Amino acid sequence: MTVEPNAAAPGAAPAPSDFIRDIVAQHVAEKRYPKIVTRFPPEPNGYLHLGHAKAICINFGIARENGGTCNLRMDDTNPAKEEIEYVDAIIDDVKWLISGWADHQLGFKRKGAAPAAQTVDGKADYYLAAVPAEAGEPNLEPFFASHYFDQLHDYAVELIKRGRAYVCDLSPKDTDEYRGAPDRPGKDSPFRHRTVAENLDLFARMRAGEYLDAARSLRAKIDMASPNMWLRDPLLYRIRHTAHHQTGDKWCIYPLYDYAHCLSDYLEGVSHSLCSLEFTDHRPLYDWILEALGLARPLPHQYEFSKLRPTYVLVSKRRLIQLVNEHAVDGWDDPRMPTLRGLRRRGVPASAVRRFAIGAGVTKFISTTDLAVFEHAIREELNPVAQRRLAVLRPIKLVLTNLPAGEKFECTATNDPQSETPTTRPIQLTREIFIESDDFAEVPPPKYFRLKPGGEVRLKYACIIKCDEVVKDAAGHVTELRCTADLTTRAGGPNVDRKVKGTIHWVSATESIPAEVRLYDRLFLVPEPGLDDNFLQHINPHSLETVTARLEPSLASATSEQRFQFERLGYFSLDSKDASPGRLVFNRTISLKDTWAKAPGKP
């Protein structure tokens, strides 16, 4: 198939091809649908995470490649579990993830709009078209399954009239028993053969609130002996005397997922309903309901793909809640969380999440993707755009004994070495500076080419220095290094081209500013923490280390939108929550690759 190049992300991988896209391409060629419409249907009962990112990228990606729309729909058919608080967070996270990539595809609807009655080829029909969220109309909102409760009810009545659904009085327990087991057929409910009139009456009374919760249910009349459990007269409606966050107390009967989902897709004109593998067994039911109704427009179809499961990460709503509740992390937006909010706060660009989610591919094979692939994607996105700065995380004082106190030697540092037209900024070299404590070793391991007693190293953007003396305290800890600067090796100096093996970063002791820097690492020590019910014991005790660092002064005016590379250390950005004008707090998004850290022979 041919796909449009990814215009919004130059240099990114070409639009992918996979078994679902092949099907869509075929349908486009056949003109099976007037338009390609997909949907992303989260249940508003939790925050979106890395696993959802894949579903978002597939659904929006396919809409994007085919000039279609992807509707954001709240799958809110269970008032007991869902809360309005999550709706806004979901909208915000989706917009963030697709920003600059598929903004045009985001389908919303007018506030309060419900499917409208229309006639198609002489048949009565309901339809609710998307309005592009980008159109700038003020009163737009996402789709809600709950906004279709009237139409869904009408369709249920129609199923009863067609003899395809009946009201069942079996208790939940008896319903389970009658259902049988995977290797054992079920048996018909004693209420299966009620007349249409009786079913209509009972269903109306269910709706009118005459019965207690779970006293009766509406069931599809399919086949209690089907080898597919979902075809054994599945429930369509249950009685729940519970208020709903969208419809208030208008309803005391609520549709179940299988009934609501396929019809919601249909009402919105969805062409391809893409979901994860565990719904494969539901597909025959999805098709059965739509076919039983004799609908007017082309029917949507469901296709399933395997979820994204990164290593070293939990992608289970229940377990993420546990992390938050047991204070293993500091809330849903903790930068160590795989939630979109957490990733965003950590400084991960949406483009990196997309690169990862899209790169994982679309298959039906249950796989785990190495977290290193994600980390690589983050570095790939950040490297070309991050402004370079100098910062020292764990400072150790270094005195350049041949430089006069109080004097500043201006050096020129490059902001964006990856740019074709790099820009620069001045930084000041002074008699007293800080270097990274890792960059000095009194007893250096083999192949150590940082600073050591009697050794030479280049101060990045400045000059070569030689270590003359190591000053220690009574306990034997190094407190200060005394070195000589060779100013002839500065830029413009006669010996600027002199080579030494090592180059290290530094900041002026007098010009630099202090800042809190949070060094984040993987939350778990084992690749598949979810395998263990007692997963909390695998938490990485060093997943967060907070240090007081020294930064070059230009960082004082940083904003949380900016991305920085602290040279030789990693990518950092201002914490959007805890930083304030008087307080600098930086998060490490991801470290630079460090081949030296794992060099053999290194202690």
Added chain:
RNA sequence: UGCCCGAUGGUGUAAUGGUAGCACAAACGACUCUGACUCGUUUUGUCUAGGUUCGAGUCCUAGUCGGGCAGCCA
């Protein structure tokens, strides 16, 4: 002892009956005022057994292994 889905290097993914490729990871090397980036080289793969075919990762049969399904959750 039911039905459904799947299986390609360490990991993920491509090859649509015709040279098993790409990415990540790993190892080595070049370059380097970031032990980064970039570049080069290398290691490692079609679950098993039959069959169809000039030719099979691909098609067929059987098996093995893994996953899903018995919520009035989604």
